[in-house]
Amino acid sequence: MSTAPVPALYWRILGINGLIFAIGTATLALAPVTISSMVLLRELPVLLIGLAVMMLANALLLRASLAPLSRLTALMARMDSISTGDRLVAGESGDLFHLVDEFNSMLDRLEADRSAGTAMVLDAQEAERRRIAQELHDEIGQTLTVALLELKSVADRAPEEVAAELRGVLEVVRSSLDEVRHVARRLRPGVLDDLGLTSALIALPADFTGGPHVRRDVRTGLGDVGADAELVIYRIAQESLTNVWRHAGARHAELSLRQDPDGGLVLRVADDGCGPPRRAGAGIRGMRERAMLIGAQLTIGAADGGGTEVRLVVPPRDERRGQAPARS
Template sequence: MATPRPPAQALFRRLFVINGLVYAVGTLVLAVSPATVSSPVVLAEVPVLVVGLTLMLAANGLLLRRSLEPLDALTTLMKRVDLLRTGDRLAGSGNSDLAHLIDTFNAMLDRLEAERSASSAHALAAQEGERQRIARELHDEIGQSLTVVLLGLKRVVDRAPSGLKDELRDVQESVRASLDEVRQVARRLRPGVLEDLGLHAALSALSSDLSQRSGTRVTRAIDPDLPDLGTDVELVLYRIAQESLTNIARHAAATRAELSLTTDGRRLALRITDNGRGGVSREGAGIRGMRERALLVGARLVIDSPPGEGTCVRLVVPDIVNRSLHP
């Protein structure tokens, strides 16, 4: 099997052959045509030379442009490529010399996306582990310490003189509010409801939490017959829904939101919309984290946010049949 020529050598050979053919055809035409050139050149022969040179340059330019046209498409792909938006590839062309270059570039993108996905998986796994550790410490240490403080305050309130009872009750309520906040933070860090009750209950809890925190009315439409998706897919769906709802509470200034999770038997679609201000033009760390999580399960994430028309986050997980068969 012959070893393929290096792209630079192959391109040089193609250009050399094209130019040689153009000059050979031009020479042949001049040789068989009745046109002659005197020495020195007379004025009447100048138009013949100009026309011949123009035709040769035009033919040469046309052939070279068609040969190098794939390079323009390759340059455009290089400018727009983003490893968080997978599948952007350049189709091979009839130009066999540049087809090798295009195939090599596509293979490089495949390797980079695979490496990015693997490194993201390790990073996100470490992040989840750290979240669980912090959640346990908040619940087991800080939560228990605040509980002990509450019990001690209750005994003090019972024994305190009437003039101090009101102030001590205020302190008691502040500690109780702090304990509730610690528990909420722990729940957000470690989705215990996802582990204990499943994805449907976890998404419902997220929606209720948003309504309580921001007053945004959340409508839910969750398919009751979801297949067994596996821990990884469920965690990705939960985290992306959590980040989307958190963004609504913090930035959207929305009064209504909708969360839906539906399946057509082959694909699973998570959709979160709101009627807020929209206009998300710059993707911060939160959205990039959502894209990285989507890559882990081969899902496609689309965010549509026209100014003044709210935001729509849509995540599509393909091939859920095989996922449910092989969790």
């Protein structure tokens, strides 16, 4: 890091003080103003004016030169682990522009490293979800299917009093099989891979039963959204609906996805429940991290008429930054 700002500021303060003292000395030496060994009352204003001029010049210099430090302090106070793009303008930083440049460069490096690390973690998470979903479908799902068929065959040939009990066990196994398939779909939505984002969002509310009624307004013909953005949008919609079911106490919810004229996408999930959370949990932090990876803006606030609104604004594909985990 450059050490130029400190010497520059030091010599500037030293120079202005020396200039003030030189002017004061020249004034006393050349002007018809004298100071007695015992300062007289009529001479006191001269000293006070000189002192006031020196203090004012120093105050103005230090205020102008050190003003960026207060802006740096304010920026550091409002920074958090997932905020991005907040920078100081180096051209307005006076003597400390080198410090501001280095601070902005440090934030750029930290954000790049954080984005790369988060992308790797989420990529590994998606790969693990896919593996678990595949094992649930291929191993446990197939085993339960075989058990279901065997129980049905045995129940058909068993005496009536035994068959009744077997049919009860049959229903338990069938319910377990449905739950395994449901969990596998939540872990890795095959409809997103096979049919795309629009169909996946339309089918998403079916994964949540016994909760509020969801009105869907998902536009078709979105064009080439990109695999990274599709996965981010789907996961944020999924987490938002999960929060509605678990925490909102809502009767109605709305899921919408539309495309702006400039090619950007806007996802909106709103409900009429108890309102926004007072603090962000792991789910909301995960949503913010996913949005950050593609340069999208995520806001969570109060919906019109009460409840909570989650809004994700995804820029056009050629304006996105970062790299989200691709679907593997």
